[in-house]
Amino acid sequence: MKIYDLIGIGFGPSNIALAIALEEKKQIDHHVESFFIEKQPGFAWHANMMLDNAHMQVSFLKDLVTIRNPSSHFTFINYLYENNRLQDFINLKTFFPSRHEFNDYLAWAAAHFNHCCAYGEEVIEVLPEKSGDEIALLRVRSRDGAQVIHERLTRSLVISIGGQPRIPDCFSSLRGDARVFHSNSYLKEIKQHGHAGKIAVVGGGQSASEIFMDLHHRSNTTQVDLIMRARSIKPSDDSPFVNEIFNTDFTDYVFNSPEQERSKILDEFWHTNYAAPDLVLIEQIFNVLYQQKVSGIERHRFLRRHEVRKAIAQSNGIQFTLHDLNTDSERTVTYDAVVLATGYHRDHYKSLLAPLIPYFEDLTVDRQYRICSTPHFKPAVFLQGACESSHGLSDTLLSVTAVRTSEIAQALINTLSQSTGVQAKRKMSSVLV
Ligand SMILES: Cc1cc2nc3c(=O)[nH]c(=O)nc-3n(C[C@H](O)[C@H](O)[C@H](O)COP(=O)(O)OP(=O)(O)OC[C@H]3O[C@@H](n4cnc5c(N)ncnc54)[C@H](O)[C@@H]3O)c2cc1C
Numbered sequence: 001m002k003i004y005d006l007i008g009i010g011f012g013p014s015n016i017a018l019a020i021a022l023e024e025k026k027q028i029d030h031h032v033e034s035f036f037i038e039k040q041p042g043f044a045w046h047a048n049m050m051l052d053n054a055h056m057q058v059s060f061l062k063d064l065v066t067i068r069n070p071s072s073h074f075t076f077i078n079y080l081y082e083n084n085r086l087q088d089f090i091n092l093k094t095f096f097p098s099r100h101e102f103n104d105y106l107a108w109a110a111a112h113f114n115h116c117c118a119y120g121e122e123v124i125e126v127l128p129e130k131s132g133d134e135i136a137l138l139r140v141r142s143r144d145g146a147q148v149i150h151e152r153l154t155r156s157l158v159i160s161i162g163g164q165p166r167i168p169d170c171f172s173s174l175r176g177d178a179r180v181f182h183s184n185s186y187l188k189e190i191k192q193h194g195h196a197g198k199i200a201v202v203g204g205g206q207s208a209s210e211i212f213m214d215l216h217h218r219s220n221t222t223q224v225d226l227i228m229r230a231r232s233i234k235p236s237d238d239s240p241f242v243n244e245i246f247n248t249d250f251t252d253y254v255f256n257s258p259e260q261e262r263s264k265i266l267d268e269f270w271h272t273n274y275a276a277p278d279l280v281l282i283e284q285i286f287n288v289l290y291q292q293k294v295s296g297i298e299r300h301r302f303l304r305r306h307e308v309r310k311a312i313a314q315s316n317g318i319q320f321t322l323h324d325l326n327t328d329s330e331r332t333v334t335y336d337a338v339v340l341a342t343g344y345h346r347d348h349y350k351s352l353l354a355p356l357i358p359y360f361e362d363l364t365v366d367r368q369y370r371i372c373s374t375p376h377f378k379p380a381v382f383l384q385g386a387c388e389s390s391h392g393l394s395d396t397l398l399s400v401t402a403v404r405t406s407e408i409a410q411a412l413i414n415t416l417s418q419s420t421g422v423q424a425k426r427k428m429s430s431v432l433v
């Protein structure tokens with residue numbers, strides 16, 4: 001069986017940027033034979049949240065490559081140029097393209113790597129390949145849409161699988177009920193419920209806010225309850241000094257801080273990213289609710305300081321027991337559909353790696369995002385997007401992707417050349433030949 005230098009799980013922005021970084025290292029002097037496995041049938045960036053009017057939350061200059069190599073072929077600007085839209089984009093006068101356009105940019109970049117990416121295969125486990133006392137290789141097992149299992153061998157692994165829907169405990173018994181779904185599958189599911197009378201949106205972040213506005217415009221008979229525990233919807237702070245926490249050098253600062261200090265930094269800046277919609281969106285929601293006051297017709301409700309204590313499936317809908325945290329009182333409300341815009345967790349890589357856990361010390365990562373392992377475990381295993389607690393709030397975002405992938409690519413090249421001396425092949429220049 002062929003042995004790859006690297007297998008990447010997932011082909012979202014993080015691994016596309018890594019493929020680019022490796023491609024550009026190849027042009028300089030190193031060749032790493034890499035392969036990526038993506039469970040979606042083709043490239044798509046959060047397809048079920050591709051709402052009209054949604055735009056990027058970071059500058060287009062924080063694309064897959066510009067911060068590391070502004071002269072790369074893979075910049076957003078070159079994408080515009082190749083698509084004959086550069087001047088039109090300039091006239092838009094924005095740093096924040098639509099999500100539709102950024103998705104198209106990512107798809108354009110991803111298409112350069114079709115020869116080394118298998119779409120439509122979900123990685124289900126990663127097994128150690130023993131050779132005497134040593135583990136030198138990993139066996140990556142994936143399943144395609146026809147339930148066929150594929151196996152590939154690799155010397156190293158990078159896991160970039162994004163987030164997994166966070167489902168609050170009181171909804172866990174409703175898994176499989178088509179009337180309850182996470183924002184992650186919003187557009188797919190809402191088609192069946194678009195004209196449902198009463199919809200609950202749980203959460204107060206960017207996803208909840210975008211979905212509230214989408215439902216408002218989708219049908220003028222839909223009633224929406226926006227339900228959140230906090231006292232208010234607070235905007236994300238993207239003012240310039242605060243934004244410096246998303247600079248690449250801040251990663252060093254966070255990583256080198258003592259653990260207690262790191263969690264203080266995360267707490268202090270948590271709302272730059274989480275439960276923090278854009279101000280413009282908050283103003284739109286406020287305006288919708290204000291216009292209801294003018295008309296005297298209450299269509300939607302903003303149920304702040306409300307917690308869902310119980311959710312029960314009934315034939316006529318999903319019945320919530322809602323606890324009002326201000327008055328300490330309870331009431332029941334029945335909904336035709338429920339959207340859980342309750343965010344994501346990022347520790348599901350652990351289940352993929354379960355067979356390797358005995359070889360890892362405690363799943364901590366080093367500065368180059370490599371999981372620390374026991375001495376006789378040779379493969380390098382890197383994590384992207386699951387290192388927020390060690391590397392800071394930029395880890396789940398696009399902000400540092402260009403630089404992070406270059407750091408991982410370099411660490412990988414160093415490891416491969418140390419372990420075998422031949423895997424990182426020096427490409428002889430024509431002058432030397
Ligand atoms: C709706 C939405 C909008 C966002 N907008 C922004 C923004 O404007 N700016 C910003 O900085 N961040 C934004 N984010 C944060 C987001 O995490 C990053 O933009 C980016 O998607 C991270 O890239 P990634 O490749 O690490 O993860 P993802 O984009 O989540 O990609 C992971 C990929 O792995 C695949 N995968 C998962 N499990 C497996 C498996 N077992 N086998 C094979 N493939 C698998 C998935 O199908 C997916 O394609 C947004 C997040 C959401 C939910």
Ligand SMILES: NC(=O)c1ccc[n+]([C@@H]2O[C@H](COP(=O)([O-])OP(=O)(O)OC[C@H]3O[C@@H](n4cnc5c(N)ncnc54)[C@H](OP(=O)(O)O)[C@@H]3O)[C@@H](O)[C@H]2O)c1
Nearest residue numbers: 055056057168203204205206207208229274275341342343
């Ligand atoms: N346009 C865009 O670019 C765009 C669009 C969507 C998302 N995003 C990004 O995607 C990431 C995730 O955003 P998100 O809005 O999906 O999630 P989020 O920011 O994590 O917000 C989750 C919301 O769900 C609530 N919540 C969590 N657990 C709950 C529970 N058990 N019961 C009740 N409420 C609960 C949280 O409230 P508490 O605070 O009370 O816990 C919070 O209001 C962010 O980085 C965001 O910027 C970007």
